[in-house]
Amino acid sequence: MVHTTNALRTTFLAGAGIIALTLAGCASGGGSTDSTASSTGSASYTSATCESGASNADQLLVGTILPQTGNLAFLNPPEQSGVGLAVADINAAGGVNGKDACIIEADSGDSTDLSVSTAGAQQLIDAGVSVAIGAASSSVSLNIVDKFTSAKITEISPANTAAALSGYSPFYWRTAPPDSVQGSALGQLITGDGNSNVAFLVFNDAYGTGLRDFTQSEIEAAGGKVVYGAKGAGQEFPPGQTTFSSEVTAALASNPDAIVILAFDETKAIIPELVAQGYDMSKTYFVDGNTSDYGKDFDPGTLENAQGTIPGANPNDEFKGRLVDWYKSVQNGDLEDYSYAAESYDATTLAALAAVKAKSNVSADVQANLAAVSGANGGEECDNFADCAKLIADGKDIHYKGPSGIGPFNEKNEPSSAFIGIYKFDENNKPVWQQAIEGQTSY
Known part of the structure; x- marks a missing residue:
């Protein structure tokens, strides 16, 4: 992707932050958000649901608090596919700290009935998840972020954009721009x-x-x-x-x-x-x-x-095909939307890499290493869990660059750069x- 920095540039003061926007010279033809990419046909996936009694003492527990019901339920398939595909890739590379990662799903609902997300957050807290991926709605995250923070559970939203969440809590992160x-x-x-x-x-x-x-x-x-x-x-x-x-x-x-x-x-x-x-x-x-x-x-x-x-960036056809394969294999359905799939994939992968760096699946330890694996301190670039985990094992600092195209986390725990489609x-x-x-x- 070639960026034409002279095509359009606007800078304005937004609260404490300066936002600079540059039109990226990405030719049209990225495809409709609804058109199902051709499946790669090379992968068949299975569910990675956590077994009863799973513990973060020896396993990365990836919780999801995504909209299974409510007026944002259309975002659940792509977001869940991003998480599921990431976990599949993580496990194919040997898992995290010697054991496969697994997924615990909770419903976030929407802002019209916040009791749904309150119950979903408590479900993940009781399970002792290593990370909670979600919510999709900023209002829903504002409802549950204090609960997660009090429990020292790391929340990473792939879709929240509200400015009120910038730097809200050391345990709140997002892979979507404000x-x-x-x-x-x-x-x-x-x-x-x-x-x-x-x-x-x-x-x-x-x-x-x-x-x-x-x-x-x-x-x-x-x-x-x-x-x-x-x-x-x-x-x-x-x-x-x-x-x-x-x-x-x-x-x-x-x-x-x-x-x-x-x-x-x-x-x-x-x-x-x-x-x-x-x-x-x-x-x-x-x-x-x-x-x-x-x-x-x-x-x-x-x-x-x-x-x-x-x-978010427009996912490439290869990544879309793998998402389609995962959704067909695990959910037995046709994936027709890719909104926030890449951001969900990267949120999950970053959490797993943070656990590898920490040599711990405890959520507070994941939180302490998220910025580092995102490249906030520099490091060698890598674009997949297997290669990044190997670099960490070799004692090297890393800069994970995944399909969403976001930059390293800044001091507000959000992308230092991101794309708007x-x-x-x-x-x-x-x-x-x-x-x-x-x-x-x-x-």
């Missing part, structure tokens, strides 16, 4: 398309309002204006709302050039209302919480040329990858 990076990328995309007056349909959720605030800052920095749903206007809607006639009417009355939808499953009710009121859906922008396949939900062409952003919906209402923007954070 909203400051995606917000700047989205704002650049919107204004770069010639839109000056922008409306937001945003739910009152830490993820939604945080991403709105950063996007609004970028729009205003470019000379644009938020005409509906702006920060401080009090026009957010509650999570779980199912009808949007009044919100859409008010947004359209502001005469926007473009509308940004910041929501999860509520999006499926917002889109028909926009269509019913005659809005040009090609002037709609989505984000990672709702840039997904709507082929079965709406008539062909409904979302054609609408755009969205998803943090730009997607455009085709005639079948499916998002197709176009290019990537690389964001860098410094504090």
